[in-house]
Amino acid sequence: xxxxxxxxxxxxxxxxxxxxxxxxxxxxxxxxxxxxxxxxxxxxxxxxxxxxxxxxxxxxxxxxxxxxxxxxxxxxxxxxxxxxxxxxxxxxxxxxxxxxxxxxxxxxxxxxxxxxxxxxxxxxxxxxx
Amino acid sequence: xxxxxxxxxxxxxxxxxxxxxxxxxxxxxxxxxxxxxxxxxxxxxxxxxxxxxxxxxxxxxxxxxxxxxxxxxxxxxxxxxxxxxxxxxxxxxxxxxxxxxxxxxxxxxxxxxxxxxxxxx
Numbered sequence: 588x589x590x591x592x593x594x595x596x597x598x599x600x601x602x603x604x605x606x607x608x609x610x611x612x613x614x615x616x617x618x619x620x621x622x623x624x625x626x627x628x629x630x631x632x633x634x635x636x637x638x639x640x641x642x643x644x645x646x647x648x649x650x651x652x653x654x655x656x657x658x659x660x661x662x663x664x665x666x667x668x669x670x671x672x673x674x675x676x677x678x679x680x681x682x683x684x685x686x687x688x689x690x691x692x693x694x695x696x697x698x699x700x701x702x703x704x705x706x707x708x709x710x711x712x713x714x715x716x
Numbered sequence: 717x718x719x720x721x722x723x724x725x726x727x728x729x730x731x732x733x734x735x736x737x738x739x740x741x742x743x744x745x746x747x748x749x750x751x752x753x754x755x756x757x758x759x760x761x762x763x764x765x766x767x768x769x770x771x772x773x774x775x776x777x778x779x780x781x782x783x784x785x786x787x788x789x790x791x792x793x794x795x796x797x798x799x800x801x802x803x804x805x806x807x808x809x810x811x812x813x814x815x816x817x818x819x820x821x822x823x824x825x826x827x828x829x830x831x832x833x834x835x836x837x
Contacts, residue, residue, distance in 0.1 A: 593835070628739050628837075668739060699746035703723070706833050714836055 588619045591709030593702065595628035595716040598647040599640065604633050607715035608650050615658055622709045623661035624651070625702045626694075628716070631669040634662070634694040655693045663705070666696040722753040724831035727762035731780045732773030737765050740837025741783050748790035755794040756787070757827060758816075763801045766812040784813055798824065 592611060596603025611621055626633050638648050654660050669690065670679060676696055680688035690696060706712040725744040729736035748754045758766060765780060772779040787795070795816045802809060802818065809818050819827075828834060 627743070628735065665739075667742065668735075671735075699743055700750055702743065702835075703747045703750060703752060703833075706723075706835075707721070712833070716836070 588614075588711065589622045589709045590614050590619055591622045591705040591712040592624045593705075593712055593714045593716075594624060594626050594630035594633060595714065597629035597632040598638060600629065600632075601716075603715040604630065604647050605645070607713075608647070608654065610713065610715070611654055611660070621658060621660050623663060623705050624654075625705050626662070626664045627668055627699075627702060629672070630715075631664050631672055631674050634664045634669065634674055635689045636691055637689045652693070662694045663697045663701045664690065664694050665699055665702070667699075669696055720832070722755060722831050723747045723833040723835065724755050724757060724827060726757045726759060726834065726836045727765055728758075728760045729837065730761040730764040731770065732777050733761075736837045737762070737780055738778075738783070740835070741780065741787075743835055743837070744787070744792060745783070745790055748792050752833075754790070754792045755796070755827075755831070756792060757796045757798070757824070758801070759798045759824075760801055763797055763805065763807065763812070766795070766797065766816060767807070768811060768813055781813075788815070796827065 592607050594604055594607045598604050615621055633647055633651060636648060640646055651662055655662055674690050675688045676690040677688050725740055727737060727740050731737050744754050770779060770781045797816045797818050799818050799820045
C-alpha cells in the first residue's frame with residue numbers, strides 16, 4: 588500500500604513528528620511504500636537544519652534526512668507556512684533580503700498543491716498533528 | 717454529494733487562538749483552485765470561525781472572516797456545521813454567516829464515508 592504522511596507538529600513541542608517517523612519506518616519495514624511526507628502548520632519546523640538538541644536526544648531533522656537517504660522519500664514543506672515561521676532556503680532568503688537560511692535539499696519548499704497531489708497519489712494519507 | 721475525488725476539510729479550531737483555522741482554509745482554497753470539489757465541516761470551536769460581524773483578531777492577526785466570505789468564489793458552497801457544537805456554545809444559527817447547513821452529529825459519519833479525501837485542522 589502507498590502511504591503519505593502529513594506532519595503538522597513541531598519537533599520537541601509535539602510528539603507528532605517522532606510518531607510520524609516511527610510510522611514511516613514501520614510501514615516501510617512491512618513492505619509498503621511511502622509516497623512522501625508533507626510538512627505543514629508547525630510541522631515546518633522539522634525542516635530547520637539549525638536545530639541543535641542536546642547530543643543525547645534524537646535530532647529530528649537528521650532523522651528525516653536519514654529516512655530520505657535510505658528510501659528516497661520526498662520531504663515537501665509548505666512554503667507559505669515555512670516563510671511565516673522563519674524557515675527558508677537560499678533562493679527565498681535572497682528574495683526576502685535575509686542574511687541566512689536554514690532549509691536545504693532534500694527538504695523542498697513547495698505549495699499546498701503538493702499536499703493534495705500526495706493525498707490523491709497515496710492510498711492512505713495519515714495526519715500527525 | 718458523493719463526488720469522486722471530493723475533499724472534506726474539517727475545521728475544529730477557533731479564529732486567532734492559533735494558525736489552525738487560517739492554514740486549514742488555505743488548504744481548502746488551494747484544492748479548490750486546482751479544481752477539486754471541496755466541502756467544509758465545522759465542529760467544536762471551529763464553528764466560531766463562522767460568526768458574523770467579526771473584526772480582526774489579536775494584535776497583528778488578520779481577520780479570517782473575509783476568507784470565509786470568499787469561499788463561494790472558489791465554488792466552496794457546502795459549509796456544514798455540527799448542531800451540537802452550536803448548542804454547546806449557545807449560538808443560534810442566525811449568528812453565523814449565510815449559506816451554512818446545520819447537521820446533527822449523527823450524520824457526520826456519513827459525510828466521512830462520502831469523502832475519499834479528508835483533512836483535519
